[in-house]
Amino acid sequence: MNAVKLVLLSLFIVILFCTVRPVHSAFYCPVERFSGKCFARDEAGDYEKWCYQYASTSMNFDLMQPKLILVAKSVEDVKRAIVYARQQRVNIAVRTGGHQFTGASSTDRDNIQLDLSEAFKDASAGDFAVSRSPKHGVTVRVGISFTVTEFYAMMDAEGLYVPAGQCSNVHLGGHVQTGGYGIAIRAFGLLADHVLAFDIITADGQTLHVARDSADEKMRDLYYAVLGGSPGNFGVLTHITLKAYRNEDYPHSRGFRATFTYAKESVQRILDLMSKMSELERDYDLLVSVLSANTSGAIPPTIAVFAQWSNTGGPNQIADAAVDKWFQCIEAAFGASQRLPDPRAFNWSVPVPLSKLVMAWVYQPIREYVMPYEKRLYLSEWTAAELQRRNWSAWTTGQLDDFIVATTAGQQQVTGVEMVAQLQNIGGPNSTFYRNSLHKSPIDGRDLTSISWRNTTIWAALDGFFNASMNPDAQQFVLSWHKQTDLGALGTAGHVSDLPPEKARRLVFNSFGDRNMGNVWKQYYAKSQYNRLVGIKRTFDPAPTVFTPNNFCVGMPPGKPELPPNNARLPATIFPITSELMCTSGAGAVDAYMTQWMQQEQHTGPRRNTTN
Incomplete structure (x- = not known):
């Protein structure tokens, strides 16, 4: 009889274990009734794939190693994750796409990464x-x-x-x-x-x-x-x-997208045009990208242009001769370049619906290059006249050209580096971006959102990528180029802003450098703005906090800078994925590449910041 009881008890335990054990994971998820995927840092499985962030190549790897990754499927899963975090007194980093450039959509120590990429898309x-x-x-x-x-x-x-x-x-x-x-x-x-x-x-x-x-x-x-x-x-x-x-x-909206071979003269002419746009009506938008395309060799250095006239006045606003002239001036700026075949290019002479235009502007690859990077973002609030007086377009052109010449000219070619630059006029008195800052709450007269620096007229994002496995000096070349750009762009004699580098304005969507918000908040927010944010944080996430997973959070005290490592390196046995492959393979290749790389990182140990 005792033997029968023992067998029945054993069967009951097996059935109970199989009932509560998630079938999607190699270990028991500690979050009660969590229905999504669950991965632990110290367990086998797909942890590396789900851990991946855009910043995994470039920031300190050990700062993006959450103890637990929860891939939520529902609101209930989110609430269960919050309950668990409060019980364990740990914090949650929320990730949807993982595109935060300094890794702030991830976390470390005993904290949790809550992945929402599969939760709310049905x-x-x-x-x-x-x-x-x-x-x-x-x-x-x-x-x-x-x-x-x-x-x-x-x-x-x-x-x-x-x-x-x-x-x-x-x-x-x-x-x-x-x-x-x-x-x-x-x-x-x-x-x-x-x-x-x-x-x-x-x-x-x-x-x-x-x-x-x-x-x-x-x-x-x-x-x-x-x-x-x-x-x-x-x-x-x-x-x-x-x-x-x-x-x-908006039946008369139209746009222009084209790719041209790089020529210094073409860059300066299109940037001259861009610098004069701030006084135009709000219908006119222009963004220019310059790519070095050095490492892969698949394509030469290029200039891509994206121009839109939005017909904000509606059916009675006609695309007149002034609109035609604007597009013609854009095309004429590239007289020194050759237009390259581009299946997604189109001309401005025919109206295109707004919903088609925004789809046409999309950059299809998951990321520009699967390489470590150093980023910069420069904001100017100057008028068109001041931009011209400060020689913005000529100086900016020279900085971009310095990089491209160094990586393509003769026997002194610098290998293992790439550049992606994006430049855009977003401001002026007629710009909706600016004018929305004037819209206040009708109830209390305060700002509606905490978007910063609405008086910006021009911004330039300059990204330097490097492969130290190909060239041990590649990272230093990128850092030196950025340093020279900082010196010329910023300060009393700057070509972009009078503010010195330590006070230059930044935007949270394109963060770079030190990610300890306690050290750098004045560059991201005005004082009154930041104080209000800190007060709201204390109201909705009081101590012990749930949503303070890293130092890129409002309310953090000043502390040791969190900078990219000075030895960011990818293994030569895997690298490189070419830009051509990136353009044709999509997310699957990036996932496979990064998973393999991160598995190797786990064997060799994490990269740590060695600059301090």
């Missing part, structure tokens, strides 16, 4: 819903787990448009919380400017519907903080409700 379940009414116009409720590419396709099918960014694999969650910068900023502003309301789960586990025009001061504060404050610091965003535009209301 259109049939209400994660994409369009509402049309004579009173409120067109609104769209959308889950934050969609990529911008997926979002654009759904909007296009409805004949609708909302402005947002170019990067194909950026997800809506992080994108909207950092502004949502795209091509048509002067015409329509940012993605964040179109948020009417959002749903968010806060540190106490509540699901809140937060409206821009809420009568509740705390809700208005939370709206302000989420749209522009450190992303993921105030709760877990799940859905946003957006004001949308109908294609049919």
Whole structure:
């Protein structure tokens, strides 16, 4: 009889274990009733793949090693993760696409990475819903787990448009919380400017519907903080409700996309044109990219141009001779270059719906190069006249040319480096980006969002990539080039801003350098702005915090700088993936590459910052 009881008890234990053990993971997930995937740092499985961030190549690897990765499937999963974090007294880093350039969408120590890339992207379940009414116009409720590419396709099918960014694999969650910068900023502003309301789960586990025009001061504060404050610091965003535009209301919109061979003269002429745009009406938007394309050899150095005239005046506003002349001047700027075949290129002479234009601007590869990088972002608030007086276009052209000449000219060629530069005019008195800063809450007269530096006219993002496995001096070359650019761009005799490097303005969507917010907050926010954000943080995430997973968070005290390592290196046995492969392979190749690389990192030990 005892033997029978023992057998029955053993069977019961086996059945119970098999019932509660998740089938998707090689270990028991410690979060009670969590239905999504679960990966632990010290267990076998796909941890490396889900750990990957855009910054994995470039920031300190051990700062992006969460103890637990939870891939949520629902609101309930998010709440379970929050309960567990509070029980364990650990913090949560929220990741949708992992595109944060300094790794702030990840975490380390005993903390949790909550991955939302699969959670809120089922259109049939209400994660994409369009509402049309004579009173409120067109609104769209959308889950934050969609990529911008997926979002654009759904909007296009409805004949609708909302402005947002170019990067194909950026997800809506992080994108909207950092502004949502795209091509048509002067015409329509940012993605964040179109948020009417959002749903968010806060540190106490509540699901809140937060409206821009809420009568509740705390809700208005939370709206302000989420749209522009450190992303993921105030709760877990799940859905946003957006004001949308109908294609049919802007029937004459048009654009121009083309790729040209690099020529210094062409760069200076197009930047001359860009510098004079601030006084134009808001319909005109222009972005220029310069790529060195040195390492792969697949293509020569190139210049890509993206120009849009948005017809913001509607059906009665005609694309007249002035519009034609603007596009003609853009084309004429490239007289010294050769236009390259580009299946996605199109000309400006024919109207193109807004929803088609925003899809045409998308940069399809998951990232520019699978290489370590050093980034810079330069913001200028100068008028067109001051930009010309400071010789902005000629000086900027010279800096870009220095990099390209050093990597392509003769026997002194510098190998193992790449450059990607993006330059854009986003401002001026008629710019919607600027004018939206004048829109205040009708209830208390305060700012609606915490988007910074709305008086910016020109921005330039200069990214230097390097492969130290190919060339041990590659990283030093990039750092030296950035140092020279800093010296010429900034300061009393600067060509971009009068502010010195330690005070130069930055934007959270393109962060770089020290990511300890306690040291650098004055570069990201004005004092009154930051103080308000810190107060809101204390209200919605009081100690012990849940959403303070790293030092790139509002309210952090000053401390030791968190800088990229000075020995960022990828193993030569795996590297490189060429730009040609990146353009044709998509996310799968990046996942496979990074998984292999990270597995090797685990065997050789993490890269640590050796600069301090």
